[in-house]
Amino acid sequence: xxxxxxxxxxxxxxxxxxxxxxxxxxxxxxxxxxxxxxxxxxxxxxxxxxxxxxxxxxxxxxxxxxxxxxxxxxxxxxxxxxxxxxxxxxxxxxxxxxxxxxxxxxxxxxxxxxxxxxxxxxxxxxxxxxxxxxxxxxxxxxxxxxxxxxxxxxxxxxxxxxxxxxxxxxxxxxxxxxxxxxxxxxxxxxxxxxxxxxxxxxxxxxxxxxxxxxxxxxxxxxxxxxxxxxxxxxxxxxxxxxxxxxxxxxxxxxxxxxxxxxxxxxxxxxxxxxxxxxxxxxxxxxxxxxxxxxxxxxxxxxxxxxxxxxxxxxxxxxxxxxxxxxxxxxxxxxxxxxxxxxxxxxxxxxxxxxxxxxxx
Amino acid sequence: xxxxxxxxxxxxxxxxxxxxxxxxxxxxxxxxxxxxxxxxxxxxxxxxxxxxxxxxxxxxxxxxxxxxxxxxxxxxxxxxxxxxxxxxxxxxxxxxxxxxxxxxxxxxxxxxxxxxxxxxxxxxxxxxxxxxxxxxxxxxxxxxxxxxxxxxxxxxxxxxxxxxxxxxxxxxxxxxxxxxxxxxxxxxxxxxxxxxxxxxxxxxxxxxxxxxxxxxxxxxxxxxxxxxxxxxxxxxxxxxxxxxxxxxxxxxxxxxxxxxxxxxxxxxxxxxxxxxxxxxxxxxxxxxxxxxxxxxxxxxxxxxxxxxxxxxxxxxxxxxxxxxxxxxxxxxxxxxxxxxxxxxxxxxxxxxxxxxxxxx
DNA sequence: ATGAAAGCGCTAACAC
DNA sequence: GTGTTAGCGCTTTCAT
Numbered sequence: 121x122x123x124x125x126x127x128x129x130x131x132x133x134x135x136x137x138x139x140x141x142x143x144x145x146x147x148x149x150x151x152x153x154x155x156x157x158x159x160x161x162x163x164x165x166x167x168x169x170x171x172x173x174x175x176x177x178x179x180x181x182x183x184x185x186x187x188x189x190x191x192x193x194x195x196x197x198x199x200x201x202x203x204x205x206x207x208x209x210x211x212x213x214x215x216x217x218x219x220x221x222x223x224x225x226x227x228x229x230x231x232x233x234x235x236x237x238x239x240x241x242x243x244x245x246x247x248x249x250x251x252x253x254x255x256x257x258x259x260x261x262x263x264x265x266x267x268x269x270x271x272x273x274x275x276x277x278x279x280x281x282x283x284x285x286x287x288x289x290x291x292x293x294x295x296x297x298x299x300x301x302x303x304x305x306x307x308x309x310x311x312x313x314x315x316x317x318x319x320x321x322x323x324x325x326x327x328x329x330x331x332x333x334x335x336x337x338x339x340x341x342x343x344x345x346x347x348x349x350x351x352x353x354x355x356x357x358x359x360x361x362x363x364x365x366x367x368x369x370x371x372x373x374x375x376x377x378x379x380x381x382x383x384x385x386x387x388x389x390x391x392x393x394x395x396x397x398x399x400x401x402x403x404x405x406x407x408x409x410x411x412x413x414x415x416x417x418x419x420x421x422x423x424x425x426x427x428x429x430x431x432x433x434x435x436x437x438x439x440x441x442x443x444x445x446x447x448x449x450x451x452x453x454x455x456x457x458x459x460x461x462x463x464x465x466x467x468x469x470x471x472x473x474x475x476x477x478x479x480x
Numbered sequence: 481x482x483x484x485x486x487x488x489x490x491x492x493x494x495x496x497x498x499x500x501x502x503x504x505x506x507x508x509x510x511x512x513x514x515x516x517x518x519x520x521x522x523x524x525x526x527x528x529x530x531x532x533x534x535x536x537x538x539x540x541x542x543x544x545x546x547x548x549x550x551x552x553x554x555x556x557x558x559x560x561x562x563x564x565x566x567x568x569x570x571x572x573x574x575x576x577x578x579x580x581x582x583x584x585x586x587x588x589x590x591x592x593x594x595x596x597x598x599x600x601x602x603x604x605x606x607x608x609x610x611x612x613x614x615x616x617x618x619x620x621x622x623x624x625x626x627x628x629x630x631x632x633x634x635x636x637x638x639x640x641x642x643x644x645x646x647x648x649x650x651x652x653x654x655x656x657x658x659x660x661x662x663x664x665x666x667x668x669x670x671x672x673x674x675x676x677x678x679x680x681x682x683x684x685x686x687x688x689x690x691x692x693x694x695x696x697x698x699x700x701x702x703x704x705x706x707x708x709x710x711x712x713x714x715x716x717x718x719x720x721x722x723x724x725x726x727x728x729x730x731x732x733x734x735x736x737x738x739x740x741x742x743x744x745x746x747x748x749x750x751x752x753x754x755x756x757x758x759x760x761x762x763x764x765x766x767x768x769x770x771x772x773x774x775x776x777x778x779x780x781x782x783x784x785x786x787x788x789x790x791x792x793x794x795x796x797x798x799x800x801x802x803x804x805x806x807x808x809x810x811x812x813x814x815x816x817x818x819x820x821x822x823x824x825x826x827x828x829x830x831x832x833x834x835x836x837x838x839x840x
Numbered sequence: 841a842t843g844a845a846a847g848c849g850c851t852a853a854c855a856c
Numbered sequence: 857g858t859g860t861t862a863g864c865g866c867t868t869t870c871a872t
Contacts, residue, residue, distance in 0.1 A: 139610070139611075139612060139849095141849060141850090142849065142850065142851095143849085151858080151859085152858065152859045152860075153849090153850080153851090153859090153860095154851075154852080154858070154859060154860080154861095155857085155858060155859075157850070157851055157852085158851090158852095158857090158858085161851080165857075165858095166857075166858085167857060167858085170857085170858085184607050184610045184611045185611060185849080185850075186552070186611060186612050186848085186849050186850070187608075187611045187612065187613045187850095188548050188549075188551035188552040188557065188612060188613070188848080188849080188850090189548075189552050189848070189849035189850040189851090189864085190849080190850055190851075191548035191551075191552075191850090191864090192546070192548040192549050192551075192552050192848085192849085192850075192851095192864045192865065192866085193849080193850045193851045193852080193863080193864050194850080194851060194852085194864085195864075197548065199591075207573055207576050207577050207580065208573045208574045208576075208577045209573070210570055210573070210777075212573075213567055213568045213569070213570070213572075213573055214568050216567050216568075216592075216594075217567050217568045217594060217596070220567065220592070220594050221596075224601065224604075229591055229608070229613075230591070230592060231559075231589060231590070231591055231592075232576075232580070232590060232591075232592050234576075234577060234580050236577070236581075241584065244584075247544055248547075248589070250499065250542075250544045251499075251544045251545060251546060251547045252499060252546050252547065252548060252865095253547045253548070253589075362777060362778070362780075362781055366781070391778065391781050392781050394781075394783070395780075395781040395782075395783065395785075398783055417570075417722055418722070418751065418778050420722075420755075421722055421726070421751050421752050421754075421755040422755075422783075423754070423755065423758055423782075423783040425755075499865095501865060501866090502865065502866065502867095503865085511842080511843085512842065512843045512844075513843090513844095513865090513866080513867090514842070514843060514844080514845095514867075514868075515841085515842065515843075517866070517867055517868085518841095518842090518867090518868095521867080525841075526841075526842085527841060527842090530841085530842085545865080545866070546864085546865050546866070547866095548864080548865080548866090549848090549864070549865035549866040549867085550865080550866055550867075551848090551866090552848045552849065552850085552864085552865085552866075552867095553847080553848050553865080553866045553867045553868080554848085554866080554867060554868090555848075
């Protein structure tokens with residue numbers, strides 16, 4: 121006790137820390153600090169008797185290791201950075217939960233960075249990462265730190281375990297976890313065609329987005345396989361938000377020659393679009409069928425209930441976290457993990473009603 | 481260079497860190513490490529000339545301070561813990577964004593803990609906090625660490641800046657940021673009554689929840705002020721989820737004597753409930769009016785568009801973060817901050833249709 | 841205004 | 857299996 125008291129006095133800290141330190145535990149258990157440390161980190165390497173004494177001393181003192189110190193010494197932080205474009209987007213929350221669960225089980229914590237479209241933030245988090253504050257990162261934003269920026273930020277130099285989730289990152293030699301967007305979009309397009317639709321409007325995601333590129337290809341594939349011709353005027357831009365779905369809806373309402381089915385590449389857009397259609401007196405699915413993508417929680421309670429593509433969101437999160445953990449443990453991990461999607465048939469898609477110009 | 485090279489060799493680190501260290505910058509700028517440190521932390525205390533040299537050296541080397549070391553030395557982490565009950569709940573994402581924004585502006589990072597109803601996790605994060613890994617915490621879960629648990633976890637001893645957001649924590653001497661749930665619920669109940677409803681069913685939140693207690697009181701208040709009598713059978717349990725709203729909906733469908741209006745204490749429940757009503761052939765609002773609470777993104781695109789109470793979610797997050805930052809800076813902060821709510825009138829509430837038994 | 845040097849609390853290399 | 861001890865990289869006191 122005296123020793124510690126003295127040490128305290130000698131220390132030059134400005135804000136005295138009230139926590140118990142490893143020394144105190146060691147003293148109480150009558151072992152060295154190394155033994156206390158080992159008893160915690162690798163119990164099997166300490167004799168049962170001493171281990172018991174250490175554990176007792178820890179319980180008695182309420183000791184919790186200082187993680188900054190541990191970090192500094194071991195060069196590990198136990199923290200993973202999760203970078204995503206928009207925290208407020210429903211789509212991400214379930215994914216986050218999957219990530220969090222898995223990381224937690226493996227003893228890691230999660231630091232979230234909501235990019236919010238700000239390059240400034242991105243630079244900040246790149247620095248953050250470089251500062252050794254995290255052991256690895258999961259990127260949901262479709263590019264590496266500093267990529268698509270000039271070389272001035274040295275972000276690109278970051279060298280640590282990273283995985284890409286959902287939005288794959290081309291040319292990056294890191295594990296990518298995703299769904300087969302192209303196949304999923306093709307599946308939906310073919311389904312729509314199989315119900316008899318011949319004029320299928322496509323509401324896209326943001327231009328340049330990898331997801332969008334793949335889904336668009338899938339749409340074209342589906343059209344081709346169904347023997348339908350592609351018509352450029354049947355592609356309407358969107359950005360996955362409710363608002364952009366509503367805009368697409370307004371566009372459709374104003375048209376003379378309407379599609380018989382609409383394939384929205386997100387559920388949010390589908391829900392917004394349906395709302396506008398309904399308000400304009402266009403019935404769904406009697407007048408126009410609408411399909412979504414993602415199968416968010418609200419898809420099933422939408423009116424009408426949404427026919428959509430289910431993404432295994434929580435599993436995606438878990439898979440990404442697992443891949444990252446494998447990397448951290450220097451284990452082998454596949455470069456590409458593709459999770460299955462499922463066509464979920466509900467009520468928003470029906471046969472087209474017979475149209476005046478002969479066929480759907 | 482030689483010195484550093486030598487130091488490296490002498491060091492016993494297992495995983496050589498490739499980052500640039502402060503020494504290297506100091507050497508290049510021909511100043512001491514202390515000057516480098518000061519140039520970063522308090523520029524005005526360093527002569528402009530040396531500061532410029534330091535900055536140049538930093539740019540040249542790409543130096544980023546190691547935050548674990550800084551933490552260890554300064555006893556500050558620059559990290560805030562945000563504890564919330566359910567990350568996958570739409571309601572929280574906007575709040576999180578508000579928190580994140582404000583923390584970011586103040587130079588803090590955010591660590592999220594999704595409790596997910598697990599006391600084990602709670603204990604973990606309590607330990608985490610005790611381990612000096614964060615400088616403060618924002619609690620969205622309605623209780624302090626370890627509260628409502630026996631004294632064995634010494635979590636209660638945690639002594640750091642904490643604020644409670646949304647779910648206030650009784651008897652805790654910490655800033656609380658919330659809306660006036662009671663007044664909001666009263667406002668909605670009175671509005672429903674003003675439209676002519678006399679049998680207003682209340683779908684509650686989880687029992688024991690502070691929010692629920694307040695909203696329930698507001699409902700009773702509203703009834704009283706409108707001169708309506710309270711009827712116990714018009715209270716149906718819920719837990720804010722879509723699913724529980726659907727259950728409440730099924731309950732209503734099975735009743736002979738149905739309410740003319742339903743006040744759901746969350747939008748999710750309202751949307752789930754409407755879905756069930758619609759499926760059973762009960763029209764909303766013609767047959768039954770339904771009101772929600774929160775004004776989530778989907779409220780406006782629901783069919784019918786939801787009449788609800790708007791909570792300023794992002795502002796709540798910002799206010800909580802601001803209060804915490806004030807605390808961290810030892811500034812005064814009000815113990816209670818109440819943000820205004822707003823009654824948002826859309827299409828899910830109408831006058832009751834004349835009923836057989838004479839009045840609504 | 842600046843530098844020297846003492847640690848922050850811990851882990852791991854090394855010696856036994 | 858256990859103890860001794862040297863740092864991890866930084867900030868800050870103290871002395872100048």
